[in-house]
Amino acid sequence: MFDSLQQIQTLEELIIWGGYALLFVIVFSETGLFAGFFLPGDSLLITAGLIAASGELDIVPVMVTLSFGAAMGDSTGYFIGNQLQRNFLSKKETFFFRREHLEKTERFYEKHGSKAVFLARFVPVVRSFTATLAGVVNMPYQVFLFYSVSGSLVWVVTFTSIGYFLASLFPEVVDFVHYIILAGIVLILLNTLRQIRKHTSRTGKKP
Structure with missing residues (x-):
């Protein structure tokens, strides 16, 4: 398994290697584990459409798979926020939890x-915390679930369809799309490095 992992060089190869289970884990983690500021998100959906x-x-x-993972991640974030209530708002900053993002x-x-639960699906970083904030403010779960599921479906269908139909109708531009996705991933990695640096500088300060 580790040998095959070492041979993976692109997001496309990673998705093919991990299959549906990996798609679920990544999308679930983006909202359920507050990891949206460095996971591929929109690029993942477009690439999944290209692969399909x-x-x-x-x-x-x-x-x-992607819609279910997104909705499950939202509900997990909601119940975390609902259980922690206002204690969540005073949570100590970590690599995954950033005060500025909240x-x-x-x-x-x-x-x-x-x-916002619906619209946040289309806003990177914000979608990682909106579900939890909805739990903190006690939004009725039935209302939350409606916006969460509908937002997840529209988000997933929109971005996977872009990749799918673009590759189907214009196969000659697929390589160009891959460069765009690669650029997006590079920007995500640069932002992650910036966040790590900022977090390191803050924690390194003396009280």
Whole structure:
């Protein structure tokens, strides 16, 4: 297994290696484990659509797996926030939990209300904390679940379809799309390094 992992060089190869289980884990972690600020997110969905168009995966199971993972991640985040309540807002900063990300999510939530759960699906980083914040403020779970499931479905179907139909209708531009995805991943990695540096500098300061 480790030998095959060492041979993986692209996100596409990683998805093919991990299959549906990996797709579920990544999307679930983005909201359920607050890891959205460095996971591929939108790029993952587009790449999954590209792979499905090539026949390596089936597009319907891809969409179902990703939608289920996104909704399950949301519900996990919601119940974490609901259990921790206001203690969550005073949580000590860690690599995964950033105060600035929570504050950004709070502003987004105040602006859009309950619809924020749906809209946040399309906003990187914000989508990692909106579900938890909904739990903190005790949004009725039935309302939350409606916006969460509908947002997950629209988000997944939209981005996987972009990859799928682009590869199906214009196969000659697939390589160009891969460069765009690669650029997105590089930006994510650079942002992650910036966050690590910032966190290191803060924790290294003397009280």
